Amino acid sequence: MLATPPDFDVLIVGAGISGIGMAAHMKMKAPHHSYAIVEQRENLGGTWDLFRYPGIRSDSDMHTLGFDFEPWRHEKSIADAPAILDYLDRIVDERGIRQHIRFGHKVISADFHHDDARWHVEMELADGSRTRMTANFIYLGSGYYDYDEPYDPGFDFGEFEGQVIHPQFWPEDLDYAGKNVVVIGSGATAVTIVPSMAREAAHVTMLQRTPTWMFTRPAKDAVANFLRQILPEKLAYRLTRFKNIKMQDFSFKLARDNPQKVKDALYKKIEAALGPDYDKDTFTPPYNPWEQRLCLVPDEDLFRAMKAGKANIVTGHIAQFKKDGVELADGQFLPADIVITATGLKLAVAGKIAISVDGEPVAFNQRFYYKGCMFSNLPNLAVVFGYLNASWTLRADINSDYVCRVLEHMRKTGTTIATPVLTPEAEGRITEDDVFDFSSGYIQRGKHIMPRNSVSYPWRLNQEYVIDRKRMKDDPLTDGLLTFTRAGANAQTTGEQLEAAE
Structure with missing residues (x-):
């Protein structure tokens, strides 16, 4: 000793x-x-x-x-x-x-x-x-x-007069009610922020360089809540955990073995939420599902905000920041009082x-x-x-x-x-x-x-x-x-x- x-x-x-x-x-x-x-x-x-x-x-x-x-x-x-x-x-x-x-x-x-x-x-x-x-x-x-320190993609905000915020350092007192917001990014953080801010903001645009595969599911697990009603708590939890582990493992391996089948299933869910006229290109990344993490859209919250006209998704490259918004390489202009740089970690x-x-x-x-x-x-x-x-x-x-x-x-x-x-x-x-x-x-x-x-x-x-x-x-x-x-x-x-x- x-x-x-x-x-x-x-x-x-x-x-x-x-x-x-x-x-x-x-x-x-x-x-x-x-x-x-x-x-x-x-x-x-x-x-x-x-x-x-x-x-x-x-x-x-x-x-x-x-x-x-x-x-x-x-x-x-x-x-x-x-x-x-x-x-x-x-x-x-x-x-x-x-x-x-x-x-x-x-x-x-x-x-x-x-x-x-x-x-x-x-x-x-x-x-x-x-x-x-x-x-x-x-x-x-x-x-x-x-x-x-979050990832800094090196944006030059030039003459932009609004607020620039990274999600990792969110101010406690940010007032975005009635304002135009541009969220740069297409990952889990952006997909979470957009529908949440859209409830109070005038409009929220998710500006993505490339799309991300998205999938919807209810925020509540009906099977889990049913099992909790009829079984002891620990047993219900164990069974739900087993179910979810198996389902996740199955879906990941299916995406690697048969990516087109998974793509079709993801498109079907998006179409059910947005209607048959949705822009498929906005939701089609240049890679297969599960080559990056899929983005979860619980209870279709992002799609509901889009259908209500409170949010939209734009695919493009930033040309420059103007005093009141973002100009894209294709000439589009996105008005912005606030820019959120959800550009990653x-x-x-x-x-x-x-x-x-x-x-x-x-x-x-x-x-x-x-x-x-x-x-x-x-x-x-x-x-x-x-x-x-x-x-x-x-x-x-x-x-x-x-x-x-x-x-x-x-x-x-x-x-x-x-x-x-x-x-x-x-x-x-x-x-x-x-x-x-x-x-x-x-x-x-x-x-x-x-x-x-x-x-x-x-x-x-x-x-x-x-x-x-x-x-x-x-x-x-x-x-x-x-x-x-x-x-x-x-x-x-x-x-x-x-x-x-x-």
């Missing part, structure tokens, strides 16, 4: 869905380990507290965006941010997690020392001062994008924390993913990067469960360091794969900073939840790659490592 224990066994970075989920899993599955959650903001919730734009909601159903251990009780399965925050607040209060959260703590750097088997973490407090903390293990629930790895091992900086784009959870030759560190083709929380749940198994194995074997070891020889035999098989702009712009990916498990960030869940749960921890050692010299033999194999 080390002479002095670290401040905490596990330091969880981020008090959003990933971090709260890990804390809850630890309470259930690794209760002997101490932990703290550090959050740079003053509130929990991550994305769901940061973004304050009108109508902000999930674009995944809450029976899969919710945790596997905590049923979603609201009537709507496509939920707004306040409902999601209520869900998270209830979890941290009912499970005794809130007292473990330290708000206003921004992690600046973390250096792992092999000689004492702990991370030495430097943090910046809200007042600008610095503090330090040690932990044996770090769990990064810091999300996937840059909280401080910037990817960030490891929350932009300066990670190092024994003083040597870690470049994540030189490391391979290990089981979509850890990284090659990087000790005692796990991360969550949710699914692109399914709900974020599905990965958060299986990664939390896996790390709890690792922690318990370390406790039982008296080991203090868990490292997925990839030798240079083995690395040379790996066939690399594209880490993300998605053409979305934010994905393509950020790929150069992302970790490496193998074509085969386990050196891979996979996009098949059903397979991942089974492998993460059933495959042995001691697989010959994940090594368990003690502080200082590698005092443990392979035989000792295998003694308590699960």
Whole structure:
């Protein structure tokens, strides 16, 4: 045993869905380990507290965006941010997690020392001062994008006299009643903002450079609400979750195997909402469904706003900004009092924390993913990067469960360091794969900073939840790659490592 224990066994970075989920899993599955959650903001919730734009909601159903251990009780399965925050607040209060959260703590750097088997973490407090903390293990629930800086496409707003707003930094007191609004973008954020603002604005135009595939579904899941009436809550939730996972998996694979069939189904839904005279080109991207995430239109809200004449979609390229609007390359002019730049996010790895091992900086784009959870030759560190083709929380749940198994194995074997070891020889035999098989702009712009990916498990960030869940749960921890050692010299033999194999 080390002479002095670290401040905490596990330091969880981020008090959003990933971090709260890990804390809850630890309470259930690794209760002997101490932990703290550090959050740079003053509130929990991550994305769901940061973004304050009108109508902000999930674009995944809450029976899969919710945790596997905590049923979603609201009537709507496509939920707004306040409902999601209520869900998270209830979890941290009912499970005794809130007292473990330290708000206003921004992690600046973390250096792992092999000689004492702990991370030495430097943090910046809200007042600008610095503090330090040690932990044996770090769990990064810091999300996937840059909280401080959104993607800037480099618009020159020239003589535009109106307001320019990015959804990531929405002002509390924005008055858009009776005003003309242009929302630049065609992703989930734009598709959410347009119908919400259209209720009060004079008119809202969604200006897209290229269209996005859109699909409609009711905000309420009739099957889920029926099951809740006739079955115990947890059983109803489990069945609904199973249904939605299977449906999502089926639709994704169908889109990849038979894209035209999915296109026809999407067009049929749009035509039912807008009528037979709708402009098909406005809803036809230059790529197949699920080569980027589909945009959800719950209860046909965007299409209803369009039919009411309160909103429209224009496809074109910006020529210049005039004092009272946007001029397009084809000569169209879009009057605007307010321009919303829903142009996307910037990817960030490891929350932009300066990670190092024994003083040597870690470049994540030189490391391979290990089981979509850890990284090659990087000790005692796990991360969550949710699914692109399914709900974020599905990965958060299986990664939390896996790390709890690792922690318990370390406790039982008296080991203090868990490292997925990839030798240079083995690395040379790996066939690399594209880490993300998605053409979305934010994905393509950020790929150069992302970790490496193998074509085969386990050196891979996979996009098949059903397979991942089974492998993460059933495959042995001691697989010959994940090594368990003690502080200082590698005092443990392979035989000792295998003694308590699960």
